[in-house]
Amino acid sequence: MSRAAALAAQSRRSFVRIVRYAVDGVHHYGELQAGDARIARFKGDPYTGLSFAGHVDEVGDVVVLPPLDRPRIFGFAYNYASHIDETDREVPEVPVCFMKPSTAVVGPGDAIVYPEDGELVHFEGELVVVVGREARHVKPSEAHEYILGYTCGNDVSDRIVQRKESKFGTLLIGKGQDTFAPLGPVIATGLDPSGLSLTTRVNGAVMQSASTADLLLAVPDIVSYLSRYLTLLPGDAIMTGTPSGVGPIRPGDVVEVEIEGIGVLRNTVVAESR
Known part of the structure; x- marks a missing residue:
């Protein structure tokens, strides 16, 4: 070994x-x-x-600090049936993937910056997989050998920009602006990702409450799917998707993503200032 x-x-x-x-x-x-x-x-x-x-x-x-230093961030969209229902979409034929730039990452306690021209910005609480070693052509049954652990994530999204981009088959600015990928507070190792409770709160009010047991593509399949087409590297982050309950945030809001066994990722939303 x-x-x-x-x-x-x-x-x-x-x-x-x-x-x-x-x-x-x-x-x-x-x-x-x-x-x-x-x-x-x-x-x-x-x-x-x-x-x-x-x-x-x-x-x-x-x-x-953020638990990962300038990671590559892979995202999976529409990976909970409940979120597909609330967006009035069909179950995708293949996994819907996107990437966020490393500059989108902030850590626990850092600010989420609300864009100056933002109109509708949403939170999305998610379980995040942290890759522990280089992976290529990994079978689902072997995926755990390549995972270091798990952290909490918030896939912050500018919906107006996202919809305009998606209309033409692209997705970058709607998901990838600075501070749009809060991660933390820790990387928890030794967890079974198949049934962790996930809760997202805004100003103390519960907005999302789900279990990772409801993922359409489970963690081992996610790692296997990505590694079939590209090489995963140590320190990569994989955002596994968000359940139903996503909604808007505004400057002054406090967003908390809590996942069983990991802890609470807490960030305050602030208005962009030049």
């Missing part, structure tokens, strides 16, 4: 919440420990090993 495969197997066996953070401008990875008050620092990064450095940081003394 290769070192990468051994590390993937290790992460599957144990539940670890990996946090990426900065101390005095230096970036580290660590394990967020019980009580969420302390971080046991790792040596290196989680893609090459999970050994501890022998140092503990207090959460109050660090800056928590």
Whole structure:
């Protein structure tokens, strides 16, 4: 077994919440420990090993960063029947995929910037798969060997732009603007993604409540499908789709995406300022 495969197997066996953070401008990875008050620092990064450095940081003394550093982001649209119903569409014949640029990523506590010319911007709470090792032509039964863990995501979407783009078979600006891909707060390893509860709240009100058991294309099939056509790389993020209940956000709103075993991704919406 290769070192990468051994590390993937290790992460599957144990539940670890990996946090990426900065101390005095230096970036580290660590394990967020019980009580969420302390971080046991790792040596290196989680893609090459999970050994501890022998140092503990207090959460109050660090800056928590997005769990992934400039990832490629793959998105799956219409992957819950409930969301297909609310958008009055048919079940797609093939998975509907898109990408978001790495510059769309922000972390827990960061702002979602409402575009100056925005008219209708929506939240979309999602389970996000974090790729742990290079993957190509992976069978669904083998997918878990290539997954580092999971995090929460918010596929923020400018619907007006999205609809105009989609009319011509493209999709970039509607999904890919700066701050339109909040991720976090941690990468949770060792989870079974087949039945996790997902809740999205806006200003404390529950807007989405679902289970990943309702995904039309389950996580192993998602990884297998993408790897059939392209090479997945360590640190890639795969947004698995959103359930019904998506809706508008405005400056001043607080959006929370909570997924069982991972935690709460919380972001405030602010108006764009030049």
